[in-house]
Amino acid sequence: MPQVYNWQLDREVEFPYEEARPDRQWAAMFDLNKCISCQTCTLACKTTWTHEEGQEHMFWNNVETKPYGSHPVGWDKRTLSDMGSMEWDGDTYEGDTIFETEDVDWDDPENHPTEEDINEDVAGFMPGTDDWRYPNLGEDEPAGERMEPDMHFDEDTHPIWFFYLPRICNHCTYAGCAGGCPVQAIYKRPEDGVVLIDREECEARLVCNETCPYKKAQFNPAESISQKCVGCYPKTEDGRAPQCFENCLGKIRLHGYINPPEEADDSDPTEEPTNPMDFLVHQKEIALPLYPQFGLEPNVYYIPPTTAPVDYLEQLFGPGVEDAFETYRAIGDGDEPALEGLLNLMGSTEWSLTAFEVDGDEAVGYYEGDEVGRVPITEPQAERDRADEVDGEEVYRLDIT
Amino acid sequence: MSDFSILGGPPSKRDDESTVENGTARDDRETDADRRLDPPPGDATTALHRARLYSLLALGLERPGGDGGLETCDITALVDAAAAIDGTVEDAATTVSDHLTDTTGLADRWASLFGVEEGHTVSPYELTYLPGPLLTNVRQLADIRGFYDAFGLEVGEEMPYRGDHICYLTEFLGHLCLREAHLRRAGDDEGVAVVVDARRTFVEDHLGRWFWRFAGDVSAHDDGVYAALADLLAALVEDEIATLDLDPEWVPDTLEVTEWNEGIFGETGRGCGGCGADASGLDGLDGDPQRGGVPTTDDLPRGPRPDRPNGS
Secondary structure (H helix, E strand, O other): OOEEEEOOOOEEEEOOOOOOOOOOEEEEEEEOOOOOOOOHHHHHHHHHHOOOOOOOOOOOOEEEEEOOOOOOOOHHHHHHHHHOOOOEEOOEEOOOOOOOOOOOOOOOHHHOOOOOOHHHHOOOOOOOHHHHOOOOOOOOOOEEOOOOOOOOOOOOOOOEEOEEEEEOOOOOOOOHHHHHOOOOOEEEOOOOOOEEEOOOOOOOOOHHHHHOOOOOEEEEOOOOEEEEOOOOHHHHOOOEOOHHHHOOOOOOEEEEEEOOHHHOOOOOOOOOOEOHHHHHHHHOOOOEEOOHHHOOOOOEEEEOOOOOOHHHHHHHHOOOHHHHHHHHHHHHOOOOHHHHHHHHHOOOOOEOOOEEEEEOOEEEEEEOOEEEEEEEOOOOOOOOOOEEEEOOEEEEOOOOO | OOOOOOEOOOHHHHHHHHHHHHOOOOOOOOOHHHHOOOOOOOOHHHHHHHHHHHHHHHHHOOOOOOOOOHHHOOHHHHHHHHHOOOHHHHHHHHHHHHHOOOOOOHHHHHHHHHOHHHOOOOOOEHHHHOOOOHHHHHHHHHHHHHHHHHOOOOOOOOOOOOOOEHHHHHHHHHHHHHHHHHHHHHOOHHHHHHHHHHHHHHHHHHHHHHHHHHHHHHHHHOOOHHHHHHHHHHHHHHHHHHHOOOOOOOOOOOOOOOOOOOOOOHHHHHOOOOOOOOHHHHOOOOOOHHHOOOOOHHHOOOOOOOOOOOOO
């Protein structure tokens, strides 16, 4: 069987095509603790790329509320329910990926994606027209306990919780859309790993709509082709961050390029410029992939939200959630100045960051050797009392900074 | 396993690369030689005539009063230019000429029709006529500016209008025609093909879609020189459409509330269309029509005011 190595699952996985990594891999990091679901990213993308006839339902970037939100409806739960048990042994994934669920022998020519019914061989589903109708489904709906009038939350994990999950194409190393395309019209660019659909070759078979478990390949009925996020490559080729990054009001997004672990930049940013994506993902392991168990090695990474329960987050981001929390808390305690500086660099520049370093009490961002951002590592902050007494009653604050 | 790798350039281009390596040719692909355009039919003199007429329209549809306005035009030459193009165009140009014998009150008439001081009676801006919310139509503005940029033009800093103003569109078309005339005289067939192709696209994607709505609206509100200019614009663009064999997607014949927001936002949907502002919340704030509909505090709903906390 064809085997490709997936470092996020710490094992080889099955995929219809041989392993081939680009010269460098487009990557992103979103800090979910900062997202306020203002949807500016969504509109920045919509007005740039998907405002034409036939694209009404398309959101290459969307922000959904978890746990109850999903666009298209139930995109993740419906695929997860196809995949059966998803157990981890430490950092090694022991369950099936979407290409393994059906026990298909991908070496058998009859099972090749160019043959009929590849979609039957992969876990997942084809979203129907109605599934695209509710981009705001479940918005701001909390999970957990019932809210009582005198409640206040003292623990990091809140008993009542929700969080916002911004989603774009993950430009996966083993892209499910490309793996499933029966006419081989989808490809990864060697220079940056961006996954694109060749509109000249697309025959609108719609298999990519089904085999992308993130549902980011979407059919355009007006043009009769499928379309997807292009990673704003016309901008990134010039060093500029994509539209949804540049317009992010919460400054939750970082755009850069990531290496596989064995090639990762292990330098110390307090001593020399360091690849920020490698630093976040490989060195500090604070940013985690979304649904790594799908098996595609997605290249958008998330700092999980500390207010949500760990068991739920582990289903989304794998087994590294507790460690990521610990590191995130260390930032708050002032024990991770390089990380703190890097998180402050996010959104401070419209450029992609290929390196950063600590310079005294400032963090400095670079694109291809040119300085493109400089921020203080610790911003001045005022902290109020956790509780005030008002009219004889104690009034608690959720946000004291 | 196939030799295909998901890593690589566009599959359609990979085929092209392999044919080069193999020394074979694929007959279903257009080559650069195929794409090279034959020079479009026409001649330098006609192009020059068109340039003059578009320039006349640009000057005529701009606010009067500046230097170098309509009164500086050689009207006889313009009528001759129109005659060289088409009988309908000539008739329209002659009517313009007749109205230019007396230009008193022209500035007031322009202000009444197109000026912001009374609100546009007739909008001179393309975006007004396009279907759909402004939020998505701004791309058309970017497209127009892209045309100007491509030919090294930009709107002068002292010019007060947005890039989709009718006087800029006509001036740009005049510029393209003037370039065509020069290129034809220089025997530059490729250059001629480029500028004519740009004019073709610009008319089809922009002015050709809505000129008839503009001309109709002007004629409905004016019976003087501006109606004559609008008729000349319509005659010239119609001739362009026929000559260049264009098929513009015409805008709706009325200002329409677009399909997606119709019934939700009503006419307020013609705003930016992006924020989803709900006009129903403005019920009761319609104001007194005698005051022009501007709401005052008297129009605000009455109700108990909440008590303020102590000390605040």
